[in-house]
Amino acid sequence: MLLMEKVGILTRQNETFALAMIIESRGSTPRHVGKMIVYKDGSIEGTVGGGLAEYYIIEESVKAIQKGKSKIVEYKLNKHAKDGIQMNCGGTLRVFIEVYTSRPELILVGAGHLGVAMAKLADSLEYPYCIVDDRIDYCTRERFPHATNLYIQEDIGVALLEANLNEKSYVAVFPKNQDDIVLKTxxxxxxxxxxxxxxxxxxxxxxxxxxSEGITEEQLKRIYSPIGLDIGSETTAEIAISIMGEIIKVSKEIKSEKTAKEETRLNKGERTTIK
Known part of the structure; x- marks a missing residue:
């Protein structure tokens, strides 16, 4: 499999990773062209030449993933040069590290008019989404051609369980009924x-x-209701925009919080372990 084909697969799977690519090579270097996928744990596919330079590039790629920011790095492969690394090649290598971050995975519970409007927005933003509903005549491929999955069960709670909810899941709830079952699930x-x-x-x-069924006040605080940003929305399309706006806002806040925590960890002198 070509490396860029793997990049496409990882993107469709909504994975977080980095693509390190040689953009300039001057003088003697192990390779003049090369690409390498770097995962969060430091494992790789492909190569940009091996050796100490590649080790540093992997290290910088992991840091870039943790911060969620792409960057360009440059190395002098000459141990005798100022700011050079312990290599004897003598050339200079510049590498672009492009970070691919995961996007919110939308779980749209409700296949009615609002579900359709939300799906159209998700399509335009290239956000992966699935549809959950208890109505087989509404939850169809004709209505949601780009959904990753359609989950249909008479018990909508069972259908929601099939969506494999996790920390990437952004659940928007607007079914015809069974709201309490959906939220409890x-x-x-x-x-x-x-x-x-x-x-x-x-x-x-x-x-x-x-x-009354045992859900705590603390758990209820996790629920955004009224849903969406307060933009005075009235129509179905406007409501969908307000919901998507809130989801984008929350996702940015979560990323910022993770970045701040990682920067604090790095500032304390903790280093990433390269495998």
Whole structure:
């Protein structure tokens, strides 16, 4: 398999990784062209020449992944040169490290008009999404041609479990009914976001029911309701935009928090282990 084919597969699988690519090579270097996929744990596919330079490039790639920022690095492969590394080649190598970060994985619970509007936005943003519903005539490939999966069960909680919720999952809840079942199911998992379309009165009623079934106040605080940014939205399309805006906002906040934690760790002198 060609390396760029693997990049395409990893992108479709919504994985986080870096692609290190030689963009300039002057003088004597192990390779003048080369590409290398670097994973979060420091494992690689491909090569940019091996040796100490490649070791440093892997190290910098892992740091770039942790920070979520692409960068260009340059090395003098000459141990006698100022700022050179312990190599005898004598040339200079410049490498572009492009970071591919995972995108929010949308779990759209509800295949009605709002589900269709959300799916169209997800398509334009190239966000992966699946549809969960209990209505077989609504949850169809004709309505959602680009969905990664369609999960249909009479018990919508069972359908939601099939979506394999995880820390990348952004769950937007707007089914025809069974909202409480959906929320109770979603709260079992470390989802990045859980939002529910509901009036204040409906939300209070659902929350009281969930509390009577053992859901804690702390768990309920994880739910965004009313859902979406407050932009005065009224139409289905406007509501979808407000929800997507909130999901983007939350995803950026999560990434910023992770970056801040990683920078704190690095500032304390902890180093990434290269495998």
């Amino acid at each position: 979603a709260l079992q998992f470390p989802c990045a976001y859980i939002g529910m379309v509901a009036s204040k009165r409906k939300a209070i009623t659902i929350f009281e029911k969930l509390k």
